[in-house]
Amino acid sequence: MPSRILIIEDDSTIGNVLESSLRSHGHQVFWESTGTAGLARAASTPVDLVLLDLGLPDLDGVEVCRQLRRAQPGSILVILTARSAEMDVVVGLEAGADDYLVKPVRLTELHARIRAHLRRNEGSTARAVRPIGDLVVDVTRRRVTVAGHELRLRPKEFDLLARLAAQPDVALSRETLMSEVWDEHWYGSTKTLDVHVAALRRKIEEIAAATKARVPEIVTLRGHGYRLELDPPEPRNAAR
Structure with missing residues (x-):
């Protein structure tokens, strides 16, 4: 069963690249360009992983992060941030994110990180x-x-x-x-x-x-x- 990934990214160039690349790797992808639309999608569609741009046009990205964590408590939440916004990383992690990637995102790193997260989020088979x-x-x-x-x-x-x-x-x-x-x-x-x-x-x-x-x-x-x-x-x- 393909993993379900939600992208919340307002930059159409970045969003198109992420969506196309993730689909080519067999994931089911939902792309929303605003925080409002992303939260609505998260409220109606269970997903395995979220890629969240903190610099959204309509809502504060950190607040979107908090609401996503409440809406999708079992999903992996990865924030996307600019290199100059180091404090955004800390605030985003404290708001509920599991990880972060720095823009411009390298696709090889993105896919490696997603594979690692999804593999670990499946849960250990060890009975302990x-x-x-x-x-x-x-x-x-x-x-x-x-x-x-x-x-x-x-x-x-x-x-x-x-x-x-x-x-x-x-x-x-x-x-x-x-x-x-x-x-x-x-x-x-x-x-x-x-x-x-x-x-x-x-x-x-x-x-x-x-x-x-x-x-x-x-x-x-x-x-x-x-x-x-x-x-x-x-x-x-x-x-x-």
């Missing part, structure tokens, strides 16, 4: 339930609970937590996490990882405070990466 304290990661059902309460995560937040939980107490490099959770050919900035770690920490801490549960902490390893650890020792001089 990983309890760490009161936090339980159910890989088969793609479900996380804390003391029996479900923790709502975006697709990439789940993938990241599942990867960390697969090897608790093990230091995982930034390169390993980017390669295995996002794209094996990833290069450049890893701000995507930092934003997702921050979001995961916030959600875990909030539900732990509400339930009084014992949960692991995502520990920052400066110059290396992250480690998921239950009851980590108090750091002396390092900030999280």
Whole structure:
């Protein structure tokens, strides 16, 4: 069954190229040129992945991103941004995006990234339930609970937590996490990882405070990466 991809892009040249290239790779493609039309399409048509240009003519792209995440909670959301708009990337990721691509988008990179996202979003075939304290990661059902309460995560937040939980107490490099959770050919900035770690920490801490549960902490390893650890020792001089 072909993957369903929604493009929200107002530039007709870019939109035509993206639509034609994605169709040639066997995807079912829906292209909308405004935020309003894109949101209407997302409300009526389930899709596997969204390519969202942040610079839309009618609506703020970040707000469209937030509404898309609510309308399509299980889809992968990739924002398209200009090279000069680095802050847009962070804001977009915080608004619900899973990843970003910098314009002008290279088609080889686009297709490689889409393949990686769609492959991982199909879910792992491994039947694994990983309890760490009161936090339980159910890989088969793609479900996380804390003391029996479900923790709502975006697709990439789940993938990241599942990867960390697969090897608790093990230091995982930034390169390993980017390669295995996002794209094996990833290069450049890893701000995507930092934003997702921050979001995961916030959600875990909030539900732990509400339930009084014992949960692991995502520990920052400066110059290396992250480690998921239950009851980590108090750091002396390092900030999280």
